[in-house]
Amino acid sequence: MKKILIVGASALLMLTSCVSKKEYAALEARQKETQDMLNSATVKLNSCLTDKSAAEARVESLRDQIASLKENNQALINTQGNLTTLSTKGAESLEKSLESLREKDLQIKTMRDAITRKDSVTLALVTSLKGALGDLNDQDIEVNVEKGVVYVSISDKLLFKSGQYNVTDQAKAVLGKVATVVKAKPDIEFMxxxxxxxxxxxNAVLQDNWDLSVKRATSVVRILQNDFGVPPERMVAAGRSSYIPLASNETSEGRARNRRTRIVVLPKLDQFYKMVEDGMKKAE
Structure with a gap:
């Protein structure tokens, strides 16, 4: 651009010596017009260069945005895939939990049904015993249920003479009634x-209260076996001495209550579990 101005100026100098004033003025006006055009072109060029820089910066920014959007899009795709996997696993876990709950509900129902049947058997046994022993004094014999176990408690004065272990003739009639009920239910065992x-x-025969309590139990077992035909394999004889009192031993009434023989119907857990197993098989 500077070269053009120098050449133009040189040409004007050369022409001034050989052109008229009118021509010179025309040339000068034309040179000014050329200068104005040059200035205008320079301004536009600078503006274009500025716009170009701004456009390049904008393009770079857009490229960064595009790259960021691509990363976010990929992350969303990955997250969606993970969520789908999690949802599937969650559904499977939930289904397993529901299945486990259904199984537990079934087990609980089966257990309740078995307990109900067992309670029915216990109630029938108590009813039979009370029916057979109904004419006896409640102070001499008691039939009750504790925690699902049937107990028949017979007072000492009804079974034995003081300090002895031989069963009285009066007591044999009571034991005969118990034997009738027990023999009618061959699936039960008792102690x-x-x-x-x-x-x-x-004394010469008894060493202590342990000895007396055991001998009294074995005397009752022998009567049930020998006189009334109760199978011996269904019975257990045990002595508890004085260590499970019903009342205080400080009074004669309390000591009388504590001297007793108790028949305990043993819960047959194998039968109970069989009820549970049968219930589970029916539910399958």
Whole structure:
């Protein structure tokens, strides 16, 4: 651009010596017009260069945005895939949990049904015993249920003479009634427990209260077996001495309550579990 101005100026100098004033003025006006055009072109060029820089910066920014959007899009795709996987696993886990709950509900229902049937058997046994022993004094014999177990408690004065272990003839009639009920239910087993008060005893036959309580239990078992035909394999004889009292041993009334023989119907857990198993099989 500078070269053009220099050439133009040189040409004007050369022409001034050989052109008229009118021609010179025309040339000068034309040179000014050329200069104005040059200035205008320079301004536009600078503006274009500025616009170009701004456009390039904008393009770079857009490229960064595009790259960021691509990353976000890929992340969303990955997240969607993970969520789908999680949803599938969650659904499977939920289904397993529901299935487990259904199984537990079934087990609980089966257990309840088995307990209900067991309670029905227990109630029938209590009803039979009370019916057979209904004419006896409640102070001499009691039939009750504790925690699902049937107990028949017979007082000492009804079964034995003081300090002895031989069963009285009056007591044999009572044991005969118990034997009738027990023999009618061949699926039950029972234990005969001997209990004493805390007054110690010792003689040529009995060593102590342990000895007395055991001998009284075995005497009852022998009567049930030998006189009334109760199968011996269904019975257990046990002595508890004075260690499970019903009342205080400080009074004669309390000691009388503690001297007793108790028949305990043993819960047959194998039958109970069989009820549960049968219930589970029916539910399958």
């Amino acid at each position: 005969v427990e001997g209990h004493t008060d805390d007054r110690s005893i010792s």
